[in-house]
Amino acid sequence: MTAADGQAGAPTDERTGDHRTTPLRVALLGCGVVGTEVVRLLTTQADDLAARTGARLELVGIAVRDTATPRDAVVDAELLTTDAEELVTRADVVIEVVGGIEPARSLLLRAIEHGASVVTANKALLAQDGPTLYAAADAAGVDVYFEAAVAGAIPIVRPVRESLAGDRVRRVLGIVNGTTNYVLDRMTSEGLDLDQAVKEAQALGYAEADPTADVEGFDAAAKAAILASLAFHTRVSIDDVDREGISAITVDDVAWAERTGYVIKLLAIAERRDEGVQVRVHPALVPLAHPLAGVRGAFNAVFVEAEAAGELMFYGRGAGGAPTASAVLGDVVSAARHRVLGGKGPVESSYADLPVLPASSARTRYQVRLDVQDRPGVLAQVAALLADHGVSIEAVRQAPAPLGPDGGDGLARLIITTHEASEESLAATVAAITGHEAVRRVLSVLRVEGV
Amino acid sequence: MTAADGQAGAPTDERTGDHRTTPLRVALLGCGVVGTEVVRLLTTQADDLAARTGARLELVGIAVRDTATPRDAVVDAELLTTDAEELVTRADVVIEVVGGIEPARSLLLRAIEHGASVVTANKALLAQDGPTLYAAADAAGVDVYFEAAVAGAIPIVRPVRESLAGDRVRRVLGIVNGTTNYVLDRMTSEGLDLDQAVKEAQALGYAEADPTADVEGFDAAAKAAILASLAFHTRVSIDDVDREGISAITVDDVAWAERTGYVIKLLAIAERRDEGVQVRVHPALVPLAHPLAGVRGAFNAVFVEAEAAGELMFYGRGAGGAPTASAVLGDVVSAARHRVLGGKGPVESSYADLPVLPASSARTRYQVRLDVQDRPGVLAQVAALLADHGVSIEAVRQAPAPLGPDGGDGLARLIITTHEASEESLAATVAAITGHEAVRRVLSVLRVEGV
Structure with a gap:
């Protein structure tokens, strides 16, 4: 029976x-x-x-x-x-x-x-x-x-909890909020600013009258918690998810992303590490060749990295x-x-009971964009600051002249992409850079994911 | 019990x-x-x-x-x-x-x-x-x-037979053979010819010593039969699948595809039509903006169009x-x-018992590439031939001069993209075009899918 x-x-x-x-x-x-x-x-x-x-x-x-x-x-x-x-x-x-x-x-x-x-x-x-x-x-x-x-509509729960039941998921990267993906897509393709793009999304019925739940990443955080729980067989609640929305993203961020080979996406990220799991939502630079980079408009997609299966992606309409x-x-x-x-479906077991790690423990690559005095030696000084904090540089790009209202007043723009670094080292590095006499301002610090 | x-x-x-x-x-x-x-x-x-x-x-x-x-x-x-x-x-x-x-x-x-x-x-x-x-x-x-x-590794069987069990699948377009996708990708990105690309695939272990099963589409046809059976709850055997491999695809085809906004992919296609199902495997022009166009190397992907769910895509490693x-x-x-x-998994029921329709009943768009005498009125004559056979033209592009060894001998190259037409009308049209006195040769006839 x-x-x-x-x-x-x-x-x-x-x-x-x-x-x-x-x-x-x-x-x-x-x-x-x-x-x-x-x-x-x-x-x-x-x-x-x-x-x-x-x-x-x-x-x-x-x-x-x-x-x-x-x-x-x-x-x-x-x-x-x-x-x-x-x-x-x-x-x-x-x-x-x-x-x-x-x-x-x-x-x-x-x-x-x-x-x-x-x-x-x-x-x-x-x-x-x-x-x-x-x-x-x-x-x-x-x-x-x-x-x-x-x-x-994307079958993601069933594949993760059943199809991958014989494998080990290492990481999940998801575009799980169609509203923010639409907004970022319009900022990228049409050069709209955030407010314009949000208004357009509202007019099309993609965004609510109060867009906070989408724009600030609350909706994505709830989905990140569910995905992390399923993928790692453990308990993750929305309160465990570090969350940052897209409200600080500017047209300039989006344009520079493209110029350096990336597109900005709001990602829900769940990572299995030796010590536990780390779950977060934030805007990130995704390389243009990554399958997630091509997810346009209000579409959603979930990219899964599993030990045996390798890379998988599930794509479709996330709402409606x-x-x-x-x-x-x-x-x-x-x-x-x-x-x-007779019979019954899978039981949600959180047998793994893994600790949830704070965002400060996450290790990612970063792209830091800053304006500095345009004189010899500044690049070397900034590079030395990063090295002092144990942050290794992957690439530095110096723009011929800074764009924007300050253009031509003796400033140069640096775009520094780092190798993997901890959030803590990066925060300390940015503080040190910000205080350096040759640095006019740090324009943005964005994580790079999917590399 | x-x-x-x-x-x-x-x-x-x-x-x-x-x-x-x-x-x-x-x-x-x-x-x-x-x-x-x-x-x-x-x-x-x-x-x-x-x-x-x-x-x-x-x-x-x-x-x-x-x-x-x-x-x-x-x-x-x-x-x-x-x-x-x-x-x-x-x-x-x-x-x-x-x-x-x-x-x-x-x-x-x-x-x-x-x-x-x-x-x-x-x-x-x-x-x-x-x-x-x-x-x-x-x-x-x-x-x-x-x-x-x-x-x-791509979870596709479970999503189609379980997640979409409350929906109606209209069409499945799949890149289900990694070897041919790798070969076509190398032809596109590196300009290799088919033989070179196949040899490279063999060297990398993607292709067998005898690549026939992959190159001629037999492997894809078996998968098309399975997908069609699942998606439409009916019986489709490999013998029901119309099959054409990639052996006739040339570097020129690939280059012209790109120039006109497409990429060539070997697709497994299963379509539900009012009268039954149609299942086929053939190379096709896929628009560059279509999610399948970005599937590179030996990766596989299955694109599903369902009535309520809309467009879905499942992407990952198809072999290994x-x-x-x-x-x-x-x-x-x-x-x-x-x-x-206790309990058991889904039973494969073919309750729908749908007739399998011949390839000749399929309706698709086509791109026909041909060399004609470079003189006034030829384009109009060719267009009239298509109209006579009920084939409607979406676009005609005339190349400034034909490429290849015949360049400059008074020929023009026409690239005609049609609206949806039946395979029968198209075959009759191509026969008529081939016999026309102003037509030097028909270089290729390729289906356009995913529009």
Whole structure:
């Protein structure tokens, strides 16, 4: 007897995989853009879903805050209810696309308690309190699936936790926020400044009226926490993620990046090191030849480095109603198949229990851009400062004349790219450089990733 | 009771997911480059695999043709046996990395009959006779996994059959043969001719001494058949795949592709159309901005267009011992988890049972390159020929002077890119063009994909 046999409401008449007479009951929490597309797929693909699942999927209710709001014609008004607490007790699979911590968390726990498998797109909840959900589901013998919570339609959760289960992931580099990728892309391709690009993203519906969650990297940090937990079989919460958004990135940064062979991307980075894991979100210079450099517009991509598999990349739409609904439905089919055929999906185990290392322990390459007095010996003095702090230089480029309003007043621009250095040494180096008499100003310090 | 309970040799003592005392017995068929890497991962990752599976994986035997061949130190000589038929009867999971149709087919069926789940990297076998294996496994209640059979380490089988199970795949475009991608890449970047590039690939170990299977597209055709079967839930065998290799591609083709904004790639294409599916392998012009255009060297990538998910791409190493072994081990963990926790993986159902359409029914864009008499009115005459055959022109480019040995003898070169046309109309058009008095020769006719 498997766990599935004892579940409340799980039909037990037949487990052959053939179409059964008893449909599986699906409850939907939330009916916004994603929820509506979920309803559409459940409706238009009903026959295919039945063939793939072994049972028809019957939508038994849609929990909403307000039943009077006008909805897409695909949504059957009779299925709407404001009583989500009751709805989750009468479903085999509960889909949550409400977002936020509460009431999503309580509703999912209640669904699990009543024997339902759950499918969620809720990155905030998983990044903050995923382990509580996983443990409850494990105890109840039901599934928790969440492909839609990271990188929208891109299958990344399933590949990392299943396809790479026999390998060791060393590093994950992800463009996991479409809004910031769109903004940086427009700054690069059109020379827009950050504000202009954000306004354009808002006009296109890529960015919220308040773009803080995207621009400051909070959204990417939640996804980084989920990816790191999966990739390294350990617990990483959003509070463990060092975060820096793109609000300080200028048109000048973007232009110089290109001139030196890079493009600026907001990256979610999770690294396995001997001592533990390090997880961070920040803008970084990515070499133009790197596969992530070609990820344009609002697309997302996750680049994975594994010991045996080598380099992998997963690319696609990271947001939007239909793409997210596609990921949700894939999870619903997996959960539903387990109801029909027995068995259950992977359990999120954090058996590795690795320490989370501070950002100051990260070792990366840097590109420092600064304006200095244009006189002999300055380059040597700056180079000596770096050497004093144990930071090794990979390349120095001196611009023929500084650009910008100060152009021609006896300044030279240096672009220094370092070899790998610790964040601590680099910070000390930059402080020393900033204080040097020949240095007018440090224009930017950007990490270089994907080399 | 699930199917797994009744399997011969499946331990039944505990199903909690905790480590069990009874290890799972793993048998390996084949100990070449991939097999040796499988042994290495089973050995070096033993603790992690146990944590992820819920049981230790014990390698109980390695079937080889000749036990005397010298092997890597990681291979325990005592596990070697020439009696594969006996070995498969005493395992919970059988891994097949022998390749070829027989004896692989009989050994896997025998393993299934004796209650083992099987993991195979055998694209030839799956493309020819997959359904026999799937049906046998379904009847026996065991798993067949084959992530390594398509695109090596890239998780593509699992995403297509599980993550996209709630969506409708419209089209798959894959660079699934690393050898030909390397060859075309070298022709493009270094101007090598085909023979030189193939010799280089052979020297690097990317191409076999007899490169026919790669160069003529047989390997890609097998993978196309598997991908099409998965994506469209129907049966496609390698015999259903229209196949054209890269042997006719010249340096001139590659150079002109680039000049007109394309790169030539050998693509495996599977399309869902209203009337059925169409599956083919041929070299094609891919627009430089398309994500597949950036796939360099021996890398593989599979681009998927789904109704709700939109465009997805999966990128990574398509061959090699360690990458392929990574994919195999991921499958082993999935199969092993089902032994421990109950349940089973997806069953390959070809419920859709779609007709396979001939290549002549395909509709694509074309680029035709031809030399014509350099006199007024010729372009109009050629354009009229296309119009007569219902082929609509997207662009005509006339080169200032033809390149090559005939340069300057009163010829002009036309590069005509068409809108979508059927293969039949195009063939008729090309025949008419070839026979026209002002046409010296048709240099090439290439399909344009990914537009």
